[in-house]
């Protein structure tokens with residue numbers, strides 16, 4: 601049951617439209633019939649499938665990528681006064697996760713050709729207080745993990761991959777999710793697979809996995825729980841934990857989605873290729889780049905408007921809206937948001953490339969089931985804008 605276009609009456613061509621069929625319904629039915637709707641076998645099976653696909657020893661399902669990032673900084677034991685380096689051009693929770701534990705989000709700039717972390721700017725942001733780096737694989741393109749890890753390793757700083765957008769992508773042939781100390785994924789409906797809301801932490805480290813599991817589950821420390829449980833055994837609670845567990849109902853949806861992942865990824869890449877061929881002749885825009893060795897799964901297809909700054913970019917977006925095509929800016933420059941601007945007295949020019957990315961990017965629709973004629977329609981609308 602692919603969601604029907606008429607369920608989105610206000611937006612003839614939405615940015616995204618999740619694809620479900622009888623598979624998801626069957627999995628959810630199974631979970632409901634079993635009566636085991638949380639902390640059960642569907643979550644375990646979803647975690648196993650996701651972990652195997654990303655070649656990691658541990659995968660822990662959670663309620664969102666924001667929750668996954670929060671669990672990541674807790675597992676790394678970040679403290680008030682610690683600093684965490686975050687590229688400014690990202691979704692805001694890449695930075696918020698540091699602030700949740702009283703640490704400070706310290707921004708660096710991005711490379712506008714890839715939209716990912718600028719390693720020189722990242723190095724310039726290092727201080728003796730730096731305790732973690734958040735490496736974002738924005739829009740599904742992997743960040744330069746070798747360069748980031750080399751800097752981090754020299755100073756013994758852990759790296760969290762924010763792989764919210766990058767399910768199933770690769771870097772130099774290896775799946776993302778296994779390239780830093782921890783990685784965090786999102787199953788929001790704009791991602792390659794969705795459980796409505798949902799997220800996953802992946803790691804190769806048993807110690808970090810145990811910490812994540814404890815913070816996810818009210819602080820119950822699974823390594824210290826008794827091996828001979830009695831009816832009165834409550835386990836050991838030595839963390840200030842939360843409840844950030846994914847339900848088995850959602851995991852059932854996730855399991856069915858995982859079986860389609862390769863097909864969904866192939867289709868996204870086909871759509872990206874289709875856009876690439878159609879948009880080559882438009883002088884005022886730059887198509888997304890895919891450097892050699894860096895996987896791109898096109899969670900978003902993001903265009904760079906070369907001319908006319910934000911004013912012209914907005915004109916293009918309004919034109920597409922009139923044509924019934926939904927668009928969004930690529931994402932935000934987090935240092936320009938009121939929270940960070942006011943807290944740390946930041947100015948747009950402090951991270952000029954991130955500010956330019958915020959002002960000069962457009963995301964166009966890409967979703968399961970998108971057809972050639974849909975690509976034609978978006979391309980035609982873009983071509984009919986005059987610079």
Ligand SMILES: Cc1ncc(COP(=O)(O)O)c(C=O)c1O
Nearest residue numbers: 664665666691693764786787788
């Ligand atoms: C880079 C990045 N990080 C984190 C998130 C947060 O994900 P979630 O909505 O699952 O909390 C998003 C969401 O789009 C994202 O794009």
